[in-house]
Amino acid sequence: MSRYVQRLHDRQTRFGNGICVGIDPRMEQLPPGIVAAARARGGSPLEQAAAAFEEFSLRILDVVADLVPVVKPQAAFFEELGPAGMLALARVNRAARAKGLVVICDAKRGDIGTTAEAYARGYLAGADPEAAPWAADALTVNPYLGRDTLEPFLKVAKERGAGLYVLVRTSNPQSGTFQDPVTDGRTIYERVADLVEEWSAGLAGDDGYGLVGAVVGATYPQELVALRARMPHVPILVPGYGAQGGTARDVAAAFDARGVGAVVNSSRGIIFAHSRPEFRERFGPDRWEDAVRLAVEEMRADLASARA
């Protein structure tokens, strides 16, 4: 039984939803009060932005920790800010773990041999948050470099009770450039899916899932249905719900009959809910956390209605 899958499914069952809140902070969309407080603290522009990202993310965690099973901080936005941003990312991941949240760090790393292992050891804390400085439960991984890019991540994930999400079919409009070409009757993304399924089938515990997950975008709903069937032992992370166009009906196919086996990510639609036209007047900039809470509740109801 994979410790990662057990932890994930325990929380999904407890909260009755498979929502993953994407932590994708952007300066121009933060609540004005957060930005003003960070500016008042001084430091370089990058340090101010990092302070704002950290404060905003920590307050998001406060709102969602008792509502959803999973958060997914996006490394790129923190990394853009340099060392100050990466320090903020480490703190946010640790704070999320301390609140009991499952942390999928969305860093899409990929390299070979001992280099891949360095990424794995840096990110995949698994059971013990102190085991890795970036303190994540799971990491998104890019498969382009091949089987020997994935094996070192798998080795560390097994040792530490952590999880992986391999990019199979991403949600962007031109994801097909190198994922769609047909080879031996299979597309490239189906080849990735088959390798991921092979690994997770071999590692699956009592509940039927292994620790090697897959990223499959909600924006290609028929492919999501086909990939769910093709990878029965694979936990799926579904981006593309909401702002990118995926509906609750589209993502319902990713879950099994027990309502687990998948998590559905929403980033902007939740964390920047205060900017959504229907919420803007109702809450105003000072009650942005109430907008976040309501957005989570609406998403939860939306997902539940599609599964009913």
Add this chain to the structure above:
Amino acid sequence: MSRYVQRLHDRQTRFGNGICVGIDPRMEQLPPGIVAAARARGGSPLEQAAAAFEEFSLRILDVVADLVPVVKPQAAFFEELGPAGMLALARVNRAARAKGLVVICDAKRGDIGTTAEAYARGYLAGADPEAAPWAADALTVNPYLGRDTLEPFLKVAKERGAGLYVLVRTSNPQSGTFQDPVTDGRTIYERVADLVEEWSAGLAGDDGYGLVGAVVGATYPQELVALRARMPHVPILVPGYGAQGGTARDVAAAFDARGVGAVVNSSRGIIFAHSRPEFRERFGPDRWEDAVRLAVEEMRADLASARA
């Protein structure tokens, strides 16, 4: 004319070689004096390791800055150490730039839309080292997410006079898992190569090269020959020389008649030259920088003999 290519070729012509020194520090292989000094400074084990990586890397830069055109710090080894390691990476990149070295940051990033742009803005400093906290001249990029993962990197690289190296054919034994399958008569890596060539052909200046480069491993020499011909406007970064098995004869095909258009990376063989059996007795642990210098000179002679 691409500013990046001009800067790269100016240095290659000036130093008479296309050597890229890979900065891949690993605690267990550092000279004992560096490790002891970092331990003496105190702090957490990760902070001590980061201090050792920084000191080692800076001293490597001192040795190679007047011998080679390019260095390639490997982000993963710094990232494994958490925020302290990333701070060291930023300092090493800046120090390399200050010494005039071209810095290719080997982080193999890839994401979509504004997320990819965040990585690009964080890494690609281009003409002005202050423009990006990670201060690199160029970045390695993973193409799996498709055309719209590469476009944001291209946009920022053009704006800032920076370079890119797209992973086309990597040097690892199982790089073929998803790179080799044949699609419409072309392998996946050939499809990546064709897109990279299309972009660089459209951007090429007087000297015939565009800013979008390609990573092509020395460990597949026949494919390197074929890819050089297939991508005439593309600067190539060749890993896999030396420790991974690629010979000077193998990599000679990557250069054009003027001796530019490619750089050949060597990491362990140079930075840990003090551990090489033939150098160990001659230099001993205290003269490790002399071993680095001799390893660079030997590589330079080796590459020159294969081109003669």
